[in-house]
Amino acid sequence: MTRVVSVGTIRPSDLAAGKIMKRGTSPREISGASKGAATFDCVIVGDVMMDVILRCESEIVDSLIMDGTNYFSESKITPGGSGNVAVAIAKLGGRVAFVGKAGNDPYGRAYSDDLTSARVATRITVDPRMSTGLAVCLVEPSGSRTMLVSRGANDYLTKNEVTNALKKMGRPRFIYLPGYSLNASPQREAILHAARLGHEQQSRVVFDPGASNLVREHPDVFQEAVDRSDILCANLDEARVLAGKVEVNRYAARLSRRGKLVVVKTGVEGCLLASDGEITRIPGVRTRAVDTTGAGDAFLGAFLYSMSRDVGPVTSARFANWFASRTTEKLGPRNYPGRNEARHNLLSLQRKTMPS
Ligand SMILES: Nc1ncnc2c1ncn2[C@@H]1O[C@H](COP(=O)(O)OP(=O)(O)OP(=O)(O)O)[C@@H](O)[C@H]1O
Numbered sequence: 452m453t454r455v456v457s458v459g460t461i462r463p464s465d466l467a468a469g470k471i472m473k474r475g476t477s478p479r480e481i482s483g484a485s486k487g488a489a490t491f492d493c494v495i496v497g498d499v500m501m502d503v504i505l506r507c508e509s510e511i512v513d514s515l516i517m518d519g520t521n522y523f524s525e526s527k528i529t530p531g532g533s534g535n536v537a538v539a540i541a542k543l544g545g546r547v548a549f550v551g552k553a554g555n556d557p558y559g560r561a562y563s564d565d566l567t568s569a570r571v572a573t574r575i576t577v578d579p580r581m582s583t584g585l586a587v588c589l590v591e592p593s594g595s596r597t598m599l600v601s602r603g604a605n606d607y608l609t610k611n612e613v614t615n616a617l618k619k620m621g622r623p624r625f626i627y628l629p630g631y632s633l634n635a636s637p638q639r640e641a642i643l644h645a646a647r648l649g650h651e652q653q654s655r656v657v658f659d660p661g662a663s664n665l666v667r668e669h670p671d672v673f674q675e676a677v678d679r680s681d682i683l684c685a686n687l688d689e690a691r692v693l694a695g696k697v698e699v700n701r702y703a704a705r706l707s708r709r710g711k712l713v714v715v716k717t718g719v720e721g722c723l724l725a726s727d728g729e730i731t732r733i734p735g736v737r738t739r740a741v742d743t744t745g746a747g748d749a750f751l752g753a754f755l756y757s758m759s760r761d762v763g764p765v766t767s768a769r770f771a772n773w774f775a776s777r778t779t780e781k782l783g784p785r786n787y788p789g790r791n792e793a794r795h796n797l798l799s800l801q802r803k804t805m806p807s
């Protein structure tokens with residue numbers, strides 16, 4: 452289970468970070484990798500977020516936060532956010548671009564450099580007044596996670612910035628939009644606008660709600676995002692909130708009859724797919740899970756990579772279950788299997804599902 456606690460926006464003054472922020476400079480971009488009229492398998496418009504992952508006992512989370520010093524047995528600082536999906540696709544060999552917003556600080560630059568070195572085309576606008584998004588993830592022995600989030604510059608991504616970025620990217624097969632990015636305006640409008648632009652250019656719009664508490668807090672906004680998506684990829688908690696009084700399978704089947712492809716991720720159990728009113732259960736891959744941070748992103752990255760290679764949704768979901776299970780074996784997101792191993796796995800799954 453994931454709980455997201457917003458700790459508001461850290462401004463430079465809060466951090467006494469004046470030295471690393473150039474005040475008064477106009478917004479600019481950190482761009483990397485390919486530019487121009489390239490077409491992509493997937494364009495992601497989402498959050499630039501550095502993760503600080505702390506492994507801890509449940510008591511610390513229960514009494515969030517104890518007075519005095521709290522000790523954590525293990526820690527990791529890593530780029531996270533929506534870039535997780537981009538890196539998964541790129542590592543598999545897909546063509547992928549990322550659009551987002553960062554602060555003018557070392558975290559924003561590190562985030563962009565990391566994407567660029569993974570061969571993700573980046574269009575990250577810099578807001579000199581804000582800091583880069585930061586998520587502190589408390590991981591309990593059960594694998595349950597609590598996230599303390601400062602969204603920083605992310606919330607300030609604008610419609611114009613997204614329009615300009617997407618115009619330069621040709622027509623991707625998929626545009627992925629995460630629910631986390633619907634938190635506040637103007638980013639919320641920018642994301643919903645990206646869905647509109649995606650439809651105009653006949654890309655398939657993919658939406659992942661991200662966290663059930665956000666769906667509960669902003670029901671109308673999330674409903675609009677679901678309505679505008681062609682593929683809904685939700686976890687079970689999120690699907691339950693979206694479904695309301697309706698049972699999840701029935702809800703998924705109903706959406707799929709309206710032409711959507713619905714994926715409901717069910718953790719260690721795997722996932723279920725709803726297509727043309729039919730539900731298929733796809734079992735998960737058992738592994739020694741240490742931390743499920745980013746499992747949903749790994750799943751989606753592998754699923755979209757596979758779908759963009761014209762592999763059908765059932766085999767793509769099997770592949771995504773395997774790929775995501777592997778990322779749970781170590782602390783932090785992005786512990787992805789190597790490209791050769793992954794492609795070999797996808798190929799053998801395709802062979803298994805070929806009619807004899
Ligand atoms: N403990 C686990 N063992 C094996 N596979 C797992 C485990 N947890 C998750 N997965 C895989 O990862 C996928 C996504 O996980 P989950 O259902 O938790 O989605 P999520 O809640 O969106 O993830 P996240 O917490 O990263 O947002 C699952 O469908 C499954 O394939």
Ligand SMILES: [Mg+2]
Pocket residue numbers: 659661662686747748
């Ligand atoms: Mg998720």
